[in-house]
Structure formats: structure tokens, C-alpha cells
Amino acid sequence: xxxxxxxxxxxxxxxxxxxxxxxxxxxxxxxxxxxxxxxxxxxxxxxxxxxxxxxxxxxxxxxxxxxxxxxxxxxxxxxxxxxxxxxxxxxxxxxxxxxxxxxxxxxxxxxxxxxxxxxxxxxxxxxxxxxxxxxxxxxxxxxxxxxxxxxxxxxxxxxxxxxxxxxxxxxx
Numbered sequence: 341x342x343x344x345x346x347x348x349x350x351x352x353x354x355x356x357x358x359x360x361x362x363x364x365x366x367x368x369x370x371x372x373x374x375x376x377x378x379x380x381x382x383x384x385x386x387x388x389x390x391x392x393x394x395x396x397x398x399x400x401x402x403x404x405x406x407x408x409x410x411x412x413x414x415x416x417x418x419x420x421x422x423x424x425x426x427x428x429x430x431x432x433x434x435x436x437x438x439x440x441x442x443x444x445x446x447x448x449x450x451x452x453x454x455x456x457x458x459x460x461x462x463x464x465x466x467x468x469x470x471x472x473x474x475x476x477x478x479x480x481x482x483x484x485x486x487x488x489x490x491x492x493x494x495x496x497x498x499x500x501x502x503x504x505x506x507x508x509x510x511x512x
Contacts, residue, residue, distance in 0.1 A: 345380040346394040348455065349511045358383035361391075361436065376435035377428075379452075388448050388489065389440070393432045394455045395425070426466060429454055430473050437487060449489040455499055455508070467493040 341358035342351045352358040362378035363370040372378055381392040433452050440446045452474065458466070470476075470491050477486045492502070499508055 341383065343381050343383070344511060345392075346396055347510060348394055348508055350381065350392070350506055350508045352383040352385075352390070353505050353507075355383045355385055361439075372439055374439070376438065377432045378439060379432050379436040382436070382440075384448075389446075389450045391433060391436055391450055391452045392455065393429055393452070395429070396457045422462070422465070425456075426469050426473070429466070429470055433470075433474060433488065449485075450487070451490045451492070452488045453492045453494065453499075453503075455494055455496070458493075458495055460495065460498070463493045463495065463498060467491060 341353075341355040342349055343358045343360055345360050345362075350358075359370055359382060360380065361370055361382040362372075362380050365371055366373075379391040379393045381390075381394070383390040383392070437446070437450065440450075452470075454466070454470075456463075456466070470493065474488050474491060475486070476488045476491050479486065494502060496508065496510075499506075
């Protein structure tokens with residue numbers, strides 16, 4: 341099952357279904373009218389769903405947010421940008437989880453994978469913070485299930501090392 345999103349094509353070998361989840365075409369079965377965020381791709385496997393968020397720009401697309409960070413003297417890679425990226429990724433996952441809950445399609449555990457255009461050094465920091473804030477696993481004593489069973493953050497090279505069964509290629 342090949343899915344193209346944000347300049348990448350990923351082949352989810354062994355998937356039952358894989359599709360672009362943040363579709364903007366109102367005629368698409370994956371279009372969301374609600375004003376929430378959505379991950380780029382969802383792949384369904386026998387025992388899990390995989391949510392994939394692809395972020396090729398390491399800064400906000402919103403001009404006002406860029407102006408706010410720039411006027412605060414922040415440059416890409418500095419704390420305000422890191423915080424923005426982490427929050428962006430966190431809410432993409434959480435809102436997508438809510439969409440799937442409302443659709444009645446959360447009958448399997450969810451794994452979250454982010455494919456980012458970041459240096460190797462940031463991968464572990466982003467992953468560590470996301471795992472805490474999503475949260476991954478059981479977060480409280482009354483929880484019967486976690487929101488995500490795992491969270492992975494990759495750049496293109498680490499995706500290829502860690503997910504050789506899901507080949508990815510740039511398609512620009």
C-alpha cells in the first residue's frame with residue numbers, strides 16, 4: 341500500500357489499508373470538516389494503527405507565528421522553535437485520535453511515527469518530550485488503555501534504518 345504525502349511516498353507493506361488522512365478534498369472519504377489537526381497518514385495493520393506525521397519544514401507555516409518568533413529573536417533550532425514543533429506534533433496526534441474515536445475506529449493500539457527534517461541530535465529530544473506529553477502507555481491509575489503504544493521520531497536516514505519494511509522515497 342503506497343501513500344504519497346508531503347513529498348514522500350511510503351510503501352506500507354503488509355498493511356490492510358493505508359491512506360492520506362489529512363485530505364483537503366471535500367469529496368474524499370478522509371476529509372475532515374471539523375477544524376482540528378490531522379496526521380498525514382494512517383496505516384492499518386492486523387494488530388495496530390500507525391499514525392504518521394511528516395514535517396519537512398522545521399518552522400511554522402503561519403506567517404504571524406513566524407513573525408512572533410522572529411521578533412522574539414528566535415532562530416530555527418532555538419527553544420521557541422523546538423517548543424512550537426513539539427506542540428504541533430503533539431496536537432496532530434491527539435486531534436487525530438479524537439477523529440478516529442468519533443469515527444469508531446480505535447479498536448486497535450496506535451503507534452505514532454514522525455518523519456521530520458531535523459538533525460540526528462534533535463531526534464531523541466523530540467521523541468523523549470513527545471512520549472511524556474502524549475503520553476505513551478498508561479498515564480494514570482484509572483486508564484484502561486494508553487493513547488499510544490509507542491512514539492518514534494525519525495529523519496529520512498533513521499526511518500530507512502528502523503523501518504526497512506516500509507520503504508520511503510522522496511517524490512518531488
